[in-house]
Amino acid sequence: MTASDPRPVGEDDLHAFVDGRLDPGRRARVEVWLAAHPEAAARVAADREVRDRLRARLAPVADEPIPARLRIANLAGPRRRRIPRGWPNAAAAALLLALGGAVGWVGRGAVPGSAPAEPMTQAAVSAFRTYVVEAAHPVEVRADGSTDLVRWLSARLRRPVVVPDLRAQGFRLMGGRLLPAGDEPAAMLMYDDDRGTRLTLYSRAGPTGGRGVFRYARADDVAAFSWIDAGMSYVVTARTDEARLLQVAEAVDAQASGKREGAR
Amino acid sequence: MDDLAVLIEPQIPALRRYATALLRQREAADDLVQDTLERAIRAWPQRREGDLRAWLFAILRNRYLEGIRRRRGIEVGPEALMEIAEAGVDPEAAVGARDVLDGITALPEEQRSVLLLVAVEDMTYAEVAAVLAVPIGTVMSRLSRARGRMRTFLDQAPTIVTGHLRRVK
Numbered sequence A: 001m002t003a004s005d006p007r008p009v010g011e012d013d014l015h016a017f018v019d020g021r022l023d024p025g026r027r028a029r030v031e032v033w034l035a036a037h038p039e040a041a042a043r044v045a046a047d048r049e050v051r052d053r054l055r056a057r058l059a060p061v062a063d064e065p066i067p068a069r070l071r072i073a074n075l076a077g078p079r080r081r082r083i084p085r086g087w088p089n090a091a092a093a094a095l096l097l098a099l100g101g102a103v104g105w106v107g108r109g110a111v112p113g114s115a116p117a118e119p120m121t122q123a124a125v126s127a128f129r130t131y132v133v134e135a136a137h138p139v140e141v142r143a144d145g146s147t148d149l150v151r152w153l154s155a156r157l158r159r160p161v162v163v164p165d166l167r168a169q170g171f172r173l174m175g176g177r178l179l180p181a182g183d184e185p186a187a188m189l190m191y192d193d194d195r196g197t198r199l200t201l202y203s204r205a206g207p208t209g210g211r212g213v214f215r216y217a218r219a220d221d222v223a224a225f226s227w228i229d230a231g232m233s234y235v236v237t238a239r240t241d242e243a244r245l246l247q248v249a250e251a252v253d254a255q256a257s258g259k260r261e262g263a264r
Numbered sequence B: 001m002d003d004l005a006v007l008i009e010p011q012i013p014a015l016r017r018y019a020t021a022l023l024r025q026r027e028a029a030d031d032l033v034q035d036t037l038e039r040a041i042r043a044w045p046q047r048r049e050g051d052l053r054a055w056l057f058a059i060l061r062n063r064y065l066e067g068i069r070r071r072r073g074i075e076v077g078p079e080a081l082m083e084i085a086e087a088g089v090d091p092e093a094a095v096g097a098r099d100v101l102d103g104i105t106a107l108p109e110e111q112r113s114v115l116l117l118v119a120v121e122d123m124t125y126a127e128v129a130a131v132l133a134v135p136i137g138t139v140m141s142r143l144s145r146a147r148g149r150m151r152t153f154l155d156q157a158p159t160i161v162t163g164h165l166r167r168v169k
Helices: A011-018 A024-035 A038-063 A072-076 A090-103 A120-131 A149-157 A242-263 B002-023 B026-046 B052-070 B078-089 B100-105 B109-120 B125-132 B136-155 B160-168
Strands: A172-181 A184-192 A198-205 A215-219 A222-229 A232-238
Touching (some): A011 A038, A024 A038, A120 A198, A120 A232, A149 A198, B002 B026, B100 B109
Antiparallel strands (some): A222 A232
16 A cells, blocks of 8 residues: 555554554555544544553563473473373363273272373272272261361371362262372262262372363263362362362362461 | 474463463463463474464464363452452552453453454454454454453543442452
């Protein structure tokens, strides 16, 4: 476009004007037009202000040094195999769960020692499948007050374990057990509702720091939500629909993080 | 792999900026960027020629939308509520300088992304169309609506309290 560009000024010109995307000739034409149209000029000024404020507000983020964990070398290397953080990769999670099902379950509650990097969700779902069918001994320590479940699990995990109250979600605590999980044990709590639906909360230490979002995975009829928060990883698993399980996950997350805040 | 780092890493600051504007939680934003980069590395062999920046931003936005679908209400987690509550007593807010991010957070995502990519990331309208996989005309109409609503946001600057109450709900 040149100064002789005869086309009338359009809304696209005004946006391009705000964004500095007009060539000098067209820009001069728009400026002349704006001088004769004060209302449009006021809108353009407001749009410029929004643009400037957004840029100023967000500029510090881009000026920071990038976190080491975002370096391509750190992502593409062997550490990529660690527990995925953050945003869900439903396809991968489903595949891993499917693999878990295909490999099958051997032994009583032991995550195969040869695979410490197995996704936690898979371990949690496997433990769920193993223990929810137990009629006689679904849990190691019953929630009948004879043993302090919280103190026992916290001592064995060497960090405070929260036993969430899920009665508002319709689940009563049955009890808990310890599970081997790589170098450190994992805690598994079991709950049930009035219809006998059982639910497990699997938790263990790591990865350090950070707060991830809920990741959803489903394998056959078993659904699981997993997330990390403040150096702990959590998985809730049940044969129930996604919406109900999400409510449970949110309740657990709220109580676990609330307890931590309260302890400070 | 070094080639990959040389190509992709220069985009990371802008990806973090966009993710932060979308999520408003730094840790969650970096999780989203990390997820985006991991996916980009996996998808690299299948990548066709084209605008690398638009490709990466498209991955990030798609992961963001997927996350929203999976965890409804992510944007209104405890931390987000705390930010809003603090903004209400912010002396700067009291004189009308509301956080401009509150304004864009109230926009529908499709308008918010268009405005961010155009105004903050300096993308051409054609690039934005590539990121969102929509025609340029759609980009322009979303930009118009986003800017219209943001003008209203500026105009309403003194009505801080009602604005916050509406959002916290």
